[in-house]
Amino acid sequence: MIQKLIEKIQKTKAPICVGLDPMLSYLPEYLLQKSFDRYGETLEGAADAIWEFNKAIVDATYDLIPSVKPQIAMYEQFGIEGLKVYKKTVDYCQGKGLIVIGDAKRGDIGSTSAAYAAAHIGKVKIGSNVFSGFGTDFLTVNPYFGTDGVKPFVDVCRENDKGLFILVKTSNPSSGEFQDKLADGRPVYELVAEKVVEWGSESMDGNYSNVGAVVGATYPEMSRILRKLMPQTYFLVPGYGAQGGTAEDLKYCFNEDGLGAIVNSSRGIIAAYKKAPYDKFGPEHFADASRQAVLDMAADINRVL
Amino acid sequence: MIQKLIEKIQKTKAPICVGLDPMLSYLPEYLLQKSFDRYGETLEGAADAIWEFNKAIVDATYDLIPSVKPQIAMYEQFGIEGLKVYKKTVDYCQGKGLIVIGDAKRGDIGSTSAAYAAAHIGKVKIGSNVFSGFGTDFLTVNPYFGTDGVKPFVDVCRENDKGLFILVKTSNPSSGEFQDKLADGRPVYELVAEKVVEWGSESMDGNYSNVGAVVGATYPEMSRILRKLMPQTYFLVPGYGAQGGTAEDLKYCFNEDGLGAIVNSSRGIIAAYKKAPYDKFGPEHFADASRQAVLDMAADINRVL
Numbered sequence: 001m002i003q004k005l006i007e008k009i010q011k012t013k014a015p016i017c018v019g020l021d022p023m024l025s026y027l028p029e030y031l032l033q034k035s036f037d038r039y040g041e042t043l044e045g046a047a048d049a050i051w052e053f054n055k056a057i058v059d060a061t062y063d064l065i066p067s068v069k070p071q072i073a074m075y076e077q078f079g080i081e082g083l084k085v086y087k088k089t090v091d092y093c094q095g096k097g098l099i100v101i102g103d104a105k106r107g108d109i110g111s112t113s114a115a116y117a118a119a120h121i122g123k124v125k126i127g128s129n130v131f132s133g134f135g136t137d138f139l140t141v142n143p144y145f146g147t148d149g150v151k152p153f154v155d156v157c158r159e160n161d162k163g164l165f166i167l168v169k170t171s172n173p174s175s176g177e178f179q180d181k182l183a184d185g186r187p188v189y190e191l192v193a194e195k196v197v198e199w200g201s202e203s204m205d206g207n208y209s210n211v212g213a214v215v216g217a218t219y220p221e222m223s224r225i226l227r228k229l230m231p232q233t234y235f236l237v238p239g240y241g242a243q244g245g246t247a248e249d250l251k252y253c254f255n256e257d258g259l260g261a262i263v264n265s266s267r268g269i270i271a272a273y274k275k276a277p278y279d280k281f282g283p284e285h286f287a288d289a290s291r292q293a294v295l296d297m298a299a300d301i302n303r304v305l
Numbered sequence: 306m307i308q309k310l311i312e313k314i315q316k317t318k319a320p321i322c323v324g325l326d327p328m329l330s331y332l333p334e335y336l337l338q339k340s341f342d343r344y345g346e347t348l349e350g351a352a353d354a355i356w357e358f359n360k361a362i363v364d365a366t367y368d369l370i371p372s373v374k375p376q377i378a379m380y381e382q383f384g385i386e387g388l389k390v391y392k393k394t395v396d397y398c399q400g401k402g403l404i405v406i407g408d409a410k411r412g413d414i415g416s417t418s419a420a421y422a423a424a425h426i427g428k429v430k431i432g433s434n435v436f437s438g439f440g441t442d443f444l445t446v447n448p449y450f451g452t453d454g455v456k457p458f459v460d461v462c463r464e465n466d467k468g469l470f471i472l473v474k475t476s477n478p479s480s481g482e483f484q485d486k487l488a489d490g491r492p493v494y495e496l497v498a499e500k501v502v503e504w505g506s507e508s509m510d511g512n513y514s515n516v517g518a519v520v521g522a523t524y525p526e527m528s529r530i531l532r533k534l535m536p537q538t539y540f541l542v543p544g545y546g547a548q549g550g551t552a553e554d555l556k557y558c559f560n561e562d563g564l565g566a567i568v569n570s571s572r573g574i575i576a577a578y579k580k581a582p583y584d585k586f587g588p589e590h591f592a593d594a595s596r597q598a599v600l601d602m603a604a605d606i607n608r609v610l
Contacts, residue, residue: 041432127346146482
């Protein structure tokens with residue numbers, strides 16, 4: 001699966017990923033109102049508005065980008081109706097040829113992780129039939145349980161040609177509280193990184209592994225070290241743009257071949273029309289604003305590669 | 306919320322929680338067949354069978370127990386149809402007066418954790434209306450992101466009188482890989498425990514906090530230390546029974562007042578009919594087998610209190 005992602009990155013010349021994390025406050029008022037007129041101020045109404053919002057952004061950007069990353073929490077908050085739109089978004093993006101990274105950060109004891117893996121990147125057997133619940137191409141995974149909580153995800157990757165991004169060093173301000181603690185003189189995130197390499201060695205796909213790592217753009221010094229520790233691990237890099245990470249901060253996430261990382265931006269793309277310099281597009285043209293923001297982001301990153 | 310749980314524990318004299326984690330392999334063949342006859346070997350068919358299974362077990366045990374803990378992964382693997390049954394199970398259990406611990410182990414950066422908190426224990430605002438997505442009473446949370454990833458959950462607890470159980474030391478074999486690493490001579494799980502106390506101080510409810518901790522039954526020496534570190538923190542204790550934890554292992558999880566812990570059993574209760582001494586009930590009476598297993602588990606735990 002990682003090779004498919006790399007091919008699409010090379011084709012689009014854009015190592016980026018659009019975070020489809022639609023908060024209701026990002027949606028233009030007119031779009032929200034249209035869905036409310038149809039379904040009322042209900043879970044169905046909110047879900048419908050999010051669907052129309054996603055669809056417009058995907059239609060306006062899919063030819064420029066290799067992948068999208070829907071954050072499932074933003075859909076889960078609207079219960080079943082929200083999750084229906086998550087699934088619909090995954091299917092729609094795949095139909096447009098995009099690689100879909102399900103951002104769910106699941107992780108549990110072995111048998112439970114196996115169920116999550118089946119749900120998101122694998123298959124579930126029912127009698128003599130086989131189904132996939134959400135069917136994304138990649139999934140983000142939380143490593144707190146250690147090897148037996150992660151292995152079921154790795155197994156499903158190998159069996160179904162899917163991929164993972166495992167949390168190593170997250171982009172948020174307090175990520176250091178546990179992740180940076182020194183154990184025998186080395187931060188916990190480095191120990192996690194070594195395990196990611198070990199887990200990933202079981203699912204190589206060309207020069208890179210299907211088992212990638214989440215490495216926040218907001219800690220460039222750490223990404224420099226992690227890049228060396230994990231030469232064959234693809235990085236999913238959150239934190240660019242709205243969270244404060246700049247293109248300069250990102251360069252250590254890439255290998256010398258210009259590969260090795262895919263950078264996510266959510267708010268900065270999908271809510272671009274709300275802020276200068278994209279506010280000139282106006283709410284009616286929010287998707288065009290997103291397209292321009294994608295072009296600018298790709299140029300900004302390519303500048304440092 | 307923790308006081309409501311304590312009251313129900315005292316009333317039932319059973320500090321236990323039935324894990325509603327229905328794998329299809331736990332279901333009696335005849336029950337599965339009935340749903341397949343109706344809906345085919347489909348996601349709907351599997352979901353319907355799980356619903357009938359859960360309902361029968363809840364009907365047979367609700368008067369004996371304070372709480373249930375549905376593991377959302379087991380529902381998520383059947384996609385939207387599975388999640389509909391998760392929600393239906395939550396509602397049904399609450400209708401029977403049970404306290405529902407949603408076992409979802411969510412956790413992310415702040416804004417995303419806020420969405421998860423809204424989804425599971427909070428509310429979401431849509432126009433001038435307010436809805437709850439899944440509406441459980443407690444939620445399990447993963448602390449890997451540190452304070453800013455956990456605080457949105459704590460805030461929602463305080464605002465909505467709900468509760469949390471935050472992963473401190475998990476029950477699985479490789480939980481020690483990161484959780485036991487010594488940082489300045491102290492294991493990471495102790496550092497997490499101290500943070501849980503700090504976070505919990507913002508949501509006290511009587512002698513205990515609404516912010517509890519997950520402490521596995523399979524590591525009794527560690528629970529002894531954690532009990533002392535977190536005197537006002539309720540423990541959710543997985544790992545009893547099928548995972549190997551015994552009643553003797555549990556006693557350190559409780560305070561001297563006999564409170565402070567609630568012990569989960571999943572397979573050992575819901576699939577009791579599959580194993581001696583409960584196999585004598587037969588598949589048709591699987592729910593009666595579960596009832597007997599609950600009675601035996603409560604007696605076993607009360608023996609050491």
